[in-house]
Amino acid sequence: MSNKVLHVLYNDDDILMDAVRKTRAAHHHIEEVFTPFPVHGLDKAMGLAPTRLAIASFLYGLVGLSVATAMMRFIMIADWPQDIGGKPSFSYIQNMPAFVPVMFELTVFFAAHLMVITFYMRSRLWPFKQAENPDVRTTDDHFLMEIVVNGNENELIAFFQETGAVEVKVIEKH
Amino acid sequence: MYTFSSRLKTFAFILMVLGALGVGYSFFTAPSTVEEAEAIVAAQHHGGHGEAAHHEAAAEGHEHSTEEAHAHAEPATDSVVVEHTESEVAHTAPDSVSPVAIEEHQDTIAVTAEAEHDKASPTGDAAEAGHEGHEAHSEVAAAHEGHDAHADHDAHKEHAEHVFHQLQNKPWAAVYVAALFFMLISLGALAFYGIQNAAQAGWSPVLFRVMEGITSYLIPGCIIVFILLVAGVLHFHHLFIWLDPAVVAEDHLIQGKSGYLNGPFFLIRAAIFMAGWIFYRQYSRKNSLLQDEATDNSYYKKNFKAAAAFLVFFIVTESIMSWDWIMSVDPHWYSTLFGWYVFASFFVSGITTIALITLYLKSRGYLEYVNTSHIHDLAKFMFGISVFWTYLWFSQFMLMWYADIPEEVVYFKMRIENYNLPFFGMVVMNFVLPILILINTDFKRLSWIVVLAGTIILCGHYVDFYNMIMPATVGDQWFIGAGEIGAVLFFLGLFILVVFTTLTKQPLLAKRNPLIEESKHFQY
Numbered sequence: 001m002s003n004k005v006l007h008v009l010y011n012d013d014d015i016l017m018d019a020v021r022k023t024r025a026a027h028h029h030i031e032e033v034f035t036p037f038p039v040h041g042l043d044k045a046m047g048l049a050p051t052r053l054a055i056a057s058f059l060y061g062l063v064g065l066s067v068a069t070a071m072m073r074f075i076m077i078a079d080w081p082q083d084i085g086g087k088p089s090f091s092y093i094q095n096m097p098a099f100v101p102v103m104f105e106l107t108v109f110f111a112a113h114l115m116v117i118t119f120y121m122r123s124r125l126w127p128f129k130q131a132e133n134p135d136v137r138t139t140d141d142h143f144l145m146e147i148v149v150n151g152n153e154n155e156l157i158a159f160f161q162e163t164g165a166v167e168v169k170v171i172e173k174h
Numbered sequence: 175m176y177t178f179s180s181r182l183k184t185f186a187f188i189l190m191v192l193g194a195l196g197v198g199y200s201f202f203t204a205p206s207t208v209e210e211a212e213a214i215v216a217a218q219h220h221g222g223h224g225e226a227a228h229h230e231a232a233a234e235g236h237e238h239s240t241e242e243a244h245a246h247a248e249p250a251t252d253s254v255v256v257e258h259t260e261s262e263v264a265h266t267a268p269d270s271v272s273p274v275a276i277e278e279h280q281d282t283i284a285v286t287a288e289a290e291h292d293k294a295s296p297t298g299d300a301a302e303a304g305h306e307g308h309e310a311h312s313e314v315a316a317a318h319e320g321h322d323a324h325a326d327h328d329a330h331k332e333h334a335e336h337v338f339h340q341l342q343n344k345p346w347a348a349v350y351v352a353a354l355f356f357m358l359i360s361l362g363a364l365a366f367y368g369i370q371n372a373a374q375a376g377w378s379p380v381l382f383r384v385m386e387g388i389t390s391y392l393i394p395g396c397i398i399v400f401i402l403l404v405a406g407v408l409h410f411h412h413l414f415i416w417l418d419p420a421v422v423a424e425d426h427l428i429q430g431k432s433g434y435l436n437g438p439f440f441l442i443r444a445a446i447f448m449a450g451w452i453f454y455r456q457y458s459r460k461n462s463l464l465q466d467e468a469t470d471n472s473y474y475k476k477n478f479k480a481a482a483a484f485l486v487f488f489i490v491t492e493s494i495m496s497w498d499w500i501m502s503v504d505p506h507w508y509s510t511l512f513g514w515y516v517f518a519s520f521f522v523s524g525i526t527t528i529a530l531i532t533l534y535l536k537s538r539g540y541l542e543y544v545n546t547s548h549i550h551d552l553a554k555f556m557f558g559i560s561v562f563w564t565y566l567w568f569s570q571f572m573l574m575w576y577a578d579i580p581e582e583v584v585y586f587k588m589r590i591e592n593y594n595l596p597f598f599g600m601v602v603m604n605f606v607l608p609i610l611i612l613i614n615t616d617f618k619r620l621s622w623i624v625v626l627a628g629t630i631i632l633c634g635h636y637v638d639f640y641n642m643i644m645p646a647t648v649g650d651q652w653f654i655g656a657g658e659i660g661a662v663l664f665f666l667g668l669f670i671l672v673v674f675t676t677l678t679k680q681p682l683l684a685k686r687n688p689l690i691e692e693s694k695h696f697q698y
Contacts (some may be wrong), residue, residue, distance in 0.1 A: 054615075057387065058613070086578070097575050098576060
């Protein structure tokens with residue numbers, strides 16, 4: 001059986017938002033929405049789950065803090081507690097103010113970079129990746145909604161033409 | 175229109191009465207003579223001393239304390255001190271009447287030797303020696319009657335007078351810290367209000383009347399602080415030692431600063447600063463109310479310009495204010511980022527107070543258009559400025575700790591040794607807890623979380639001001655007791671009374687502010 005989808009194109013983000021709400025109300029499954037720029041509130045209208053990237057970032061920050069602390073405790077206190085300019089290297093806490101800049105920077109470094117890498121991995125972005133653009137106009141001034149066709153195809157097309165679409169196409173997906 | 179609930183009013187009055195009682199008690203129990211101060215310190219240290227004065231043979235006690243003197247004096251570079259102490263011990267023993275008296279006296283000598291050793295130490299750390307001195311004195315006090323006519327008697331007297339002054343300062347310092355703290359909260363709210371006006375913020379106009387209510391405390395608050403400063407110049411209290419001509423006469427460092435640090439100039443500066451702040455507050459409030467009835471936006475524009483001018487005036491005067499009223503209690507110490515540090519401290523307190531009062535009024539159903547997004551924004555400011563405060567606190571601390579220049583580092587040495595818990599406790603309260611509580615977006619929208627974090631932040635910044643003033647004025651005689659808590663309660667009551675009375679005067683929503691519609695529908 002062939003896997004058909006509808007490509008519904010809009011040329012205004014407000015119309016798109018209304019269409020998304022109507023589609024959800026009519027219980028049609030939205031496969032994907034392609035927009036040229038972030039549309040505020042689109043994720044809420046589509047009912048997407050909130051991102052957990054911030055939580056991941058917080059945890060990465062804790063990792064960075066631990067790495068910095070463990071590294072400097074080993075190097076400066078445990079391995080070779082040399083007297084450098086009278087700094088007290090007897091215990092970590094005694095010389096801690098000197099380590100705080102490193103602790104801070106590594107926390108930020110880990111939190112930022114690992115979060116970005118997580119973002120790339122979760123959104124499947126990397127160099128030489130094949131672009132998944134269904135219609136080149138969606139990177140410029142058009143908005144595209146992809147809907148899986150279940151049941152009556154003509155009824156579905158009629159429904160989406162009602163929502164202010166500038167174009168409705170039926171596509172065979174491989 | 176907001177009506178001041180009678181329960182809140184009664185609560186404010188109760189706070190003021192309780193606070194006044196606490197402050198009165200602390201003034202009443204403050205020593206008025208050196209002998210009384212000695213008695214107070216002796217009572218505090220009695221437990222420790224009684225143990226030492228257990229029944230032991232006189233000879234044993236003698237040997238013991240000589241050894242102690244040795245042990246303490248050992249690292250001293252000045253060996254004369256050691257010998258002198260020893261000979262004194264030897265001399266004293268046969269003279270004394272009872273074994274207990276001997277031991278007590280020798281204890282005294284041992285500790286004095288320690289203090290002397292500190293004075294002779296290569297760091298030349300006068301402050302340290304002074305504090306060791308208090309300890310020495312406290313043990314001396316009990317033994318004082320037991321002997322007389324000894325060489326170190328003068329030194330004891332000096333210590334006694336030092337402690338006496340500290341204990342006399344205590345109730346004054348408690349009142350001063352609390353008065354300054356609440357006045358600066360309202361100044362912080364005024365600075366925030368000025369920034370919101372100058373930045374033409376679209377989210378905050380629904381909160382302007384709340385902010386104006388908080389800044390109304392500026393007038394009574396400034397008057398009280400000014401009276402306290404005048405009392406200092408008139409020598410009613412000795413919080414500012416540079417106002418004492420006897421101290422200045424012997425102090426070359428203060429003499430060098432007397433062109434800036436002198437009574438009349440000090441008061442003139444304070445009067446100008448306070449007048450400027452109060453003038454802006456009254457002017458912007460007046461324009462804000464006139465804008466409600468106006469047909470054009472001319473008052474809004476006036477307020478915009480006034481806010482921009484005020485912010486320039488504010489940052490200059492705020493910096494000088496922090497040198498005058500806070501840094502000058504330690505006239506030997508200086509720090510370049512001190513003004514910013516003080517600013518961050520009361521700015522975050524001001525924002526927190528705005529959030530808390532907004533939440534209170536909202537919970538009573540008075541702020542129709544305030545939604546969780548407004549609270550979220552305030553909580554973000556609380557979070558961000560808390561981190562900013564920590565950044566400045568750490569920058570000031572770490573630079574001095576790292577370089578370890580004696581004349582700078584005494585400030586922190588004194589605090590870490592004698593104020594360890596308040597000094598590091600405030601970092602936990604002002605940084606660690608807010609950052610962990612307020613980092614979560616959902617938490618910033620929950621009233622009880624914001625109230626919890628706000629309470630912690632306000633307490634933490636009270637401790638911050640406590641740490642700035644107390645070490646220089648009462649030294650190691652600090653305690654958070656009736657005087658301190660009383661002063662906070664009194665000013666809290668007065669603050670509530672003044673702020674909520676002002677809130678009843680006008681509707682809680684500015685009508686014709688050009689940004690009010692945006693603010694009403696603000697969503698984040």
